Ligand SMILES: Cc1cc2nc3c(=O)[nH]c(=O)nc-3n(C[C@H](O)[C@H](O)[C@H](O)COP(=O)(O)OP(=O)(O)OC[C@H]3O[C@@H](n4cnc5c(N)ncnc54)[C@H](O)[C@@H]3O)c2cc1C
């Protein structure tokens with residue numbers, strides 16, 4: 001049995017906890033998978049490295065409206081795949097090497113960890129380690145719905161689909177959330193015929209007005225089968241059949257399951273450690289990221305309602321501070337959490353959707369400003385993109401923003417800033433310059449159009 005001042009389980013956001021504040025502590029990091037976690041290896045970063053060439057191809061295909069000959073850019077899947085992982089794999093390997101042999105006070109265990117009693121972890125290597133303080137940063141994994149899990153048929157998840165040997169001709173994507181929307185764009189732009197199968201509408205958590213517009217736009221490019229369940233799958237790679245609850249069938253070469261992600265809390269022996277979990281499997285934490293067990297903290301996908309890397313990063317900073325300053329605890333902030341979906345066109349949002357504003361019973365006003373109403377939108381010959389704002393007419397504060405169109409993930413940032421710091425609509429619109437004729441003018445005009453008391 002080896003004792004440490006601090007044990008961290010999970011090398012994704014957990015790895016970033018180890019700051020110079022902890023140079024005098026003995027630290028163990030336990031990682032059962034590839035070093036660096038989801039975002040680096042199979043999540044945010046590689047997906048966006050696929051999205052960028054996909055955006056380029058999609059723009060070339062839609063260039064006719066600009067007076068350019070539309071082009072069908074052929075994707076060299078092998079070249080793109082090898083470029084993406086040629087960049088990422090060495091970063092993961094370098095991070096692993098640094099923790100394995102370059103950090104004097106850190107010991108890296110490459111094993112699965114599970115509690116046997118409070119603050120005591122048994123590793124799959126047979127070793128037992130104990131910690132004065134333990135941080136659980138074990139993330140989440142893809143949920144595989146029963147008909148697919150029960151069938152003895154090959155399928156992909158986001159963990160594997162980016163490394164497939166060849167671009168499939170036909171791909172069925174199960175799910176209509178973030179992962180489905182991003183991969184549907186990537187594979188469609190690269191030339192694959194994509195069918196999206198989901199029991200819900202596209203991106204059900206986002207503002208319905210915006211997702212309805214997105215659905216209308218992608219309908220011609222993606223074969224959408226919404227409001228149905230997968231009832232069975234059969235066949236083998238290259239010749240798969242997916243049965244749907246409406247009685248129809250879809251043929252495919254590959255299947256990508258993107259039906260949500262479940263927290264990795266179930267294989268941690270948490271009941272032996274006194275760590276409580278919510279019904280949906282998330283570890284219960286307070287505003288300081290403390291679990292219900294003394295000395296045990298949790299962060300990121302395993303405990304949060306927002307499975308987003310910027311949230312995991314913020315929580316990791318809070319945990320790092322709180323471990324180093326037990327008498328001056330900081331709170332995690334979850335009131336203004338933005339998100340973007342890197343599909344085509346991009347979506348970005350922050351704050352309340354209109355449905356949530358309505359359900360809250362509060363007074364609110366909205367505006368939907370077209371990109372087409374500003375000069376940069378004319379330059380783009382854009383006729384579909386929008387910036388929707390929701391505000392409280394009596395306080396003049398923004399309640400939410402939902403953007404669909406080019407640069408949406410960037411355009412939303414000034415709104416995130418205003419909401420985070422309590423900047424009112426009028427001050428934001430008029431007490432600063434907005435560069436002319438930048439696309440940000442669509443945000444400026446939307447602010448000016450809100451009818452406040
Ligand atoms: C395809 C995809 C695209 C995404 N794109 C974005 C995006 O664009 N923007 C964004 O904000 N978010 C995105 N996300 C979400 C983001 O990746 C996650 O929110 C974030 O990586 C979670 O970080 P984490 O540290 O909580 O967990 P992880 O990074 O998953 O780290 C957890 C680690 O713990 C290890 N582990 C688990 N259990 C044990 C155990 N018992 N013992 C030892 N080790 C264990 C795992 O192997 C893993 O390495 C994306 C996710 C996916 C899947």
Ligand SMILES: NC(=O)c1ccc[n+]([C@@H]2O[C@H](COP(=O)([O-])OP(=O)(O)OC[C@H]3O[C@@H](n4cnc5c(N)ncnc54)[C@H](O)[C@@H]3O)[C@@H](O)[C@H]2O)c1
Nearest residue numbers: 145175176177178179180198199200258259260307340341
């Ligand atoms: N750009 C980003 O920030 C980004 C990108 C990718 C993933 N992520 C994070 O990862 C999380 C997981 O992504 P996701 O797309 O897997 O989940 P999601 O929760 O966004 O969407 C899940 C989808 O699967 C559908 N579904 C669930 N069960 C089903 C079943 N049995 N049959 C058919 N469809 C079913 C749901 O209706 C929904 O459309 C996201 O919630 C997000 O937080 C973020």
